[in-house]
Amino acid sequence: MKAAVGILAVVALASVPLWLRDPYLMNALITTGIFIIGAMSLNLLLGFTGQLSLGHIAFFGIGAYVSALTSLGFDVGLPFGLRIVHIPWPPIAGFVLAIVVAGFCGYLVGLLSFRVRGAYFVIVTISFAEVVRLVALNWVELTQGPLALTNIPSITVGLPGLGDLTLRTKLQNYYLVLTVAVVTYLLISRLVHSHFGRSMRGLMENETLAVSVGIDVTRTLTLAAVISAGIAGAAGSLYAHYIRIIDPEVFAFINTVTMVIMVITGGKGSLAGPVVGGLIFGLLPVFLRPIMAPEAQWIAYGGVLIVILFILPRGIVPSLALRFAKPPKPIEARAPAAFTERDAKEHA
Amino acid sequence: MTEAALTVEKVAVHFGGLVALSDMNFSVGEGEIVSLIGPNGAGKTTAFNVVTGFLQPTRGAVSYRGTALNGLKPHQIAGLGLARTFQRTSVFPNDTVYDNLLIGLHRQSRVSFLDSILGLPRARSSERRLRERAGELVEWVGLERRGHDLAGSLSYGEQRLVGVALALAAEPSMLLLDEPVSGMNASETHTFVQLVRNIRDRGVTILLVEHDMPMVMSVSDRIVVLNYGRIIAEGTPDAIRNDPAVIEAYLGQGAARA
Amino acid sequence: MSQFLQHLINMLVLGGTYALLGIGLTLIFGIMNVVNFTHGVLYTFGAYIMFIVVHQLGVNFFLALPLAVVAGWLLGAAIELTLLRPLRGSDIDTTMLVMIGAWIAMQSGALWIWGGVAKSVTTPFPEAPLVLGPVSVSWLRLFVLASAAMLIVLTYLLINKTKLGGAMRATFQDRDTASLMGVNVDLIYTSTFAIGSSLAAAAGALLGPVYVIFPQMGDLAAVKAFAIVILGGLGNITGAVIGGFILALAEELGAGYVSSGYRDAMGFLIIIAVLIFKPTGLFARSERVG
Numbered sequence: 001m002k003a004a005v006g007i008l009a010v011v012a013l014a015s016v017p018l019w020l021r022d023p024y025l026m027n028a029l030i031t032t033g034i035f036i037i038g039a040m041s042l043n044l045l046l047g048f049t050g051q052l053s054l055g056h057i058a059f060f061g062i063g064a065y066v067s068a069l070t071s072l073g074f075d076v077g078l079p080f081g082l083r084i085v086h087i088p089w090p091p092i093a094g095f096v097l098a099i100v101v102a103g104f105c106g107y108l109v110g111l112l113s114f115r116v117r118g119a120y121f122v123i124v125t126i127s128f129a130e131v132v133r134l135v136a137l138n139w140v141e142l143t144q145g146p147l148a149l150t151n152i153p154s155i156t157v158g159l160p161g162l163g164d165l166t167l168r169t170k171l172q173n174y175y176l177v178l179t180v181a182v183v184t185y186l187l188i189s190r191l192v193h194s195h196f197g198r199s200m201r202g203l204m205e206n207e208t209l210a211v212s213v214g215i216d217v218t219r220t221l222t223l224a225a226v227i228s229a230g231i232a233g234a235a236g237s238l239y240a241h242y243i244r245i246i247d248p249e250v251f252a253f254i255n256t257v258t259m260v261i262m263v264i265t266g267g268k269g270s271l272a273g274p275v276v277g278g279l280i281f282g283l284l285p286v287f288l289r290p291i292m293a294p295e296a297q298w299i300a301y302g303g304v305l306i307v308i309l310f311i312l313p314r315g316i317v318p319s320l321a322l323r324f325a326k327p328p329k330p331i332e333a334r335a336p337a338a339f340t341e342r343d344a345k346e347h348a
Numbered sequence: 349m350t351e352a353a354l355t356v357e358k359v360a361v362h363f364g365g366l367v368a369l370s371d372m373n374f375s376v377g378e379g380e381i382v383s384l385i386g387p388n389g390a391g392k393t394t395a396f397n398v399v400t401g402f403l404q405p406t407r408g409a410v411s412y413r414g415t416a417l418n419g420l421k422p423h424q425i426a427g428l429g430l431a432r433t434f435q436r437t438s439v440f441p442n443d444t445v446y447d448n449l450l451i452g453l454h455r456q457s458r459v460s461f462l463d464s465i466l467g468l469p470r471a472r473s474s475e476r477r478l479r480e481r482a483g484e485l486v487e488w489v490g491l492e493r494r495g496h497d498l499a500g501s502l503s504y505g506e507q508r509l510v511g512v513a514l515a516l517a518a519e520p521s522m523l524l525l526d527e528p529v530s531g532m533n534a535s536e537t538h539t540f541v542q543l544v545r546n547i548r549d550r551g552v553t554i555l556l557v558e559h560d561m562p563m564v565m566s567v568s569d570r571i572v573v574l575n576y577g578r579i580i581a582e583g584t585p586d587a588i589r590n591d592p593a594v595i596e597a598y599l600g601q602g603a604a605r606a
Numbered sequence: 607m608s609q610f611l612q613h614l615i616n617m618l619v620l621g622g623t624y625a626l627l628g629i630g631l632t633l634i635f636g637i638m639n640v641v642n643f644t645h646g647v648l649y650t651f652g653a654y655i656m657f658i659v660v661h662q663l664g665v666n667f668f669l670a671l672p673l674a675v676v677a678g679w680l681l682g683a684a685i686e687l688t689l690l691r692p693l694r695g696s697d698i699d700t701t702m703l704v705m706i707g708a709w710i711a712m713q714s715g716a717l718w719i720w721g722g723v724a725k726s727v728t729t730p731f732p733e734a735p736l737v738l739g740p741v742s743v744s745w746l747r748l749f750v751l752a753s754a755a756m757l758i759v760l761t762y763l764l765i766n767k768t769k770l771g772g773a774m775r776a777t778f779q780d781r782d783t784a785s786l787m788g789v790n791v792d793l794i795y796t797s798t799f800a801i802g803s804s805l806a807a808a809a810g811a812l813l814g815p816v817y818v819i820f821p822q823m824g825d826l827a828a829v830k831a832f833a834i835v836i837l838g839g840l841g842n843i844t845g846a847v848i849g850g851f852i853l854a855l856a857e858e859l860g861a862g863y864v865s866s867g868y869r870d871a872m873g874f875l876i877i878i879a880v881l882i883f884k885p886t887g888l889f890a891r892s893e894r895v896g
Binding site: 190191194195196198199201202205206208209210212213214215216223 | 471
């Protein structure tokens with residue numbers, strides 16, 4: 001049943017370019033898709049481990065810069081007379097490196113900040129993102145600072161038998177983003193249904209008990225942070241190669257807030273939540289633009305975030321799911337084999 | 349007494365100037381059921397937390413089957429085969445009873461991260477085994493009717509049973525129960541005593557902290573009595589029942605529960 | 607050497623206003639356990655009140671400061687009553703996200719009403735600075751320092767010498783016990799948030815005329831306030847004052863001797879370093895709070 005809805009949704013999204021010709025809307029859909037990938041990665045931390053990372057855009061931005069610099073090449077001086085000269089590599093290598101480097105940064109932040117929890121974790125993550133932004137702004141030799149990195153090449157993929165294909169058009173980028181988004185969704189779904197996912201849930205619900213049944217807090221949370229950061233880095237790479245210009249403003253706190261709003265509205269801890277919330281908040285500006293000034297739109301977003309937290313604190317998807325949920329089936333007494341089988345199906 | 353499984357030697361715990369435990373010595377033999385009793389604030393839960401690594405002792409040493417536990421983290425101690433239950437928070441409230449046990453079976457899963465992401469056959473068969481095991485555990489503690497209910501919606505007594513099943517999920521060689529029957533009615537307590545014996549008969553050593561004296565007297569092989577952070581008596585239930593120091597300690601508190 | 611002395615003077619002026627910001631936030635964070643993301647907006651609000659009162663209403667510059675404090679108090683009380691009181695008992699993440707929503711809405715509101723163009727406030731002080739040997743300091747900055755010092759002392763007296771302050775301290779120690787002892791916790795929360803907000807508004811009203819006023823000016827101020835709170839320890843007023851001066855010194859020295867581009871990175875680096883090495887803050891008392 002759930003799988004059918006998923007396949008239907010993917011088919012519907014895949015058919016969009018067949019009937020939608022408006023380049024402005026296509027552009028909105030592509031950037032929305034990229035942000036949805038970011039929101040899904042944020043949801044992994046926020047919704048499945050309960051850690052509110054408000055510096056999430058740092059991993060996205062690091063992915064964007066790493067990918068752009070890998071494919072553009074650079075030549076920077078370091079202290080002690082060292083120099084690093086990098087010859088441009090294909091963008092797809094940038095994409096992979098973006099995931100690796102962002103994931104590594106996630107590891108560092110995870111190691112450091114899981115020593116502190118709650119409000120302090122939030123503040124550490126914000127600070128991390130701001131420090132990275134200031135470095136991007138001031139390390140002009142590497143990043144061009146506020147002048148931005150321009151002419152970032154589009155992603156080229158090698159197709160077996162067809163040679164290389166450079167993804168320049170909106171149509172091609174749309175399918176690229178859709179593919180990465182679907183892969184991300186499946187990856188996160190597998191993860192949260194595996195025993196790693198159960199460890200995360202256990203920690204979120206009752207840390208003391210989780211520890212006593214042998215769950216290693218640091219390892220579990222760090223792993224979640226690495227995967228989450230890696231996915232955000234992938235989204236950043238897609239962004240850099242699609243927009244083809246990035247500046248330090250990519251690290252702006254407001255971008256993290258956008259992802260947070262997507263996750264909270266859609267429903268944290270629900271796989272489909274960030275997708276639904278992301279589609280709403282990614283496409284809302286398209287419809288609001290003719291009738292509202294950008295400032296007024298942001299007032300509305302802030303207001304919507306507050307209203308959602310007051311009236312639908314669990315978010316749209318879980319609230320709907322609860323509404324349409326069938327009453328739980330009673331299970332037969334003394335039939336472990338039977339209910340194992342059925343559960344295996346349900347959880348597959 | 350048989351060979352000692354758990355040994356607590358000269359353990360002291362100080363919180364600032366407050367002495368929660370002073371110079372505590374006792375041991376639990378393989379396959380024994382030992383109870384730790386004492387009036388409120390006597391240091392029972394502190395002793396428990398020291399043994400399970402949630403608290404580091406100020407002085408002294410704890411060892412289990414020859415391994416020193418000092419400095420180990422709770423999840424490492426769990427890995428040595430010591431499992432515990434908690435007084436208050438004994439379940440993962442937002443998961444079903446069944447999923448609670450799957451979380452508890454964490455250590456039984458020997459699947460690598462990549463295997464489970466890629467859904468390799470090894471991961472699938474491991475998952476199948478875990479699900480079977482979870483089913484068995486639910487049945488063992490008698491909660492099969494509640495398997496698909498959220499653990500948070502269960503009665504107090506039922507949540508205690510989930511807590512025990514969770515501890516058993518780690519396949520411990522020793523089980524530490526922290527006031528397991530508080531909040532249970534008489535018939536639930538009676539069933540629980542049967543369960544504890546049943547667990548011991550499978551070779552699991554048990555250390556129990558409990559207020560319910562009839563329960564303690566009926567289930568224990570040996571009893572250790574704490575008061576004001578020190579051990580005042582130790583012996584069989586019959587010996588403890590007639591020990592003047594114990595009677596004094598409980599009557600002195602004005603709340604003889606025995 | 608004279609350059610170092612000049613940095614010290616600048617540090618004193620900045621540190622005073624930073625301390626105000628920090629005290630406001632540490633009270634709210636410590637007593638209410640709310641991570642107040644609107645603190646920076648209140649700072650911006652105070653600066654705009656200064657601008658409106660002086661330039662649009664034509665009121666005397668010296669009267670504008672108390673008016674900004676009162677306005678900040680009112681806005682803070684309004685935020686607490688409408689957004690935080692209904693969420694009493696919610697987890698810290700929920701209130702934090704609501705505060706983020708309020709911050710976004712209010713900052714965008716400021717941008718909508720007043721536009722993005724920076725504004726400056728004319729002051730009655732002479733242009734020529736006061737020269738003391740090798741260092742110089744403008745009269746405006748001296749006024750800022752004196753006012754900040756006065757407000758810090760007033761807050762200190764309020765917390766330590768009044769009945770309200772006593773109730774606030776009791777609530778900080780243990781909310782449930784305070785409530786059993788007859789403290790009206792709801793009233794304490796509203797007062798705390800209002801006082802904290804009025805201090806943020808005062809800091810904005812003082813520093814606004816020194817620099818320029820624009821809608822996003824509060825963002826960095828909020829981060830600095832968080833750095834100060836973390837440095838000084840949760841709910842610790844003396845710690846917040848010292849933290850304010852340490853941050854100002856770090857910024858002055860960082861800007862003077864490293865690179866002015868990294869001036870604003872100091873706050874963040876302090877936050878990260880303190881949380882890694884001494885999560886309870888430099889001046890935390892022995893008992894753990896929160």
